[in-house]
Amino acid sequence: MSQRFFEQVQHATLYAKSRPNAPPQLAERIVSFLREKYEGELELCLDVGCGNGQCSGLFASSFRKILATDISPAQIEVAKTLEHPKNIEFQVSPAENSPAEDGSAQVVVACVAAHWFDLPAFLKDADRVLCKNGVVALASYFLPIAVHATKSDELNAEIKRFYFESLGPYWGSGVRHLENEYADFSIPYTGTVRDEVWTDEEPYTLARLAADLESWSGYQNMCLDKGESAGREVLQEFISRCLACLGTTDDPAKVEFKLQRKYFLLMGRKL
């Protein structure tokens, strides 16, 4: 059963503002796996659960067309207002029943999304859509990783505390697959491959990290259940705890550290 948590326009707008684009190395790794067995033209990449297109653009220079689909009309509406390469077409569609034609795609990718799908139904549809030697790729990251000269452990403990304790009851069951980095996911092709791609350490501020956390579906679910002010309170508590562990009372927009993400990747090739 798929799970839907990204339906509000306000959430989709926040998502567009604060969520990171996937790193280019992720697309390079997927295309290089495809190229091990596929020599033809790269006609179509289907990006499923595309959100506002955080991963779609990475494939735009390699493929003639990217079909980027999402079940949430709000995510697609916002995606269409953003600047994207011209060869990306956005459409509202469930992962389990895509509008792509049989055998038409060389890559079907789901980035930070497959844990919300009805996975067997999605993989069946991906198999229908993929050409011979085409690749299905499931990628995601779990928690962002703070990097600080002396307080990395403390900051990362606060991120974990926010995720597990403050938002614990508000997560959909899909996140358990994130927590174990898709270890329990399998693709029914022989010779599937697991890999990981780390982003560079990116300069970040505490305010920007807090905006990321606001776009988490667990946080949005909490606000829907308990109201915006309850949400603001836990976010403010997160900020205060981070400031305390850094020993500062500065404006969060001026508190700097670095942030990294580990994308884990599961790929399979249709023979």
Ligand SMILES: C[S@@+](CC[C@H](N)C(=O)[O-])C[C@H]1O[C@@H](n2cnc3c(N)ncnc32)[C@H](O)[C@@H]1O
């Ligand atoms: C966390 S966002 C990921 C967006 C983007 N791919 C990224 O890399 O940030 C997950 C997206 O999956 C979509 N989604 C969830 N279930 C879906 C389903 N069954 N079919 C299609 N999209 C789905 C949600 O609407 C949401 O936009």
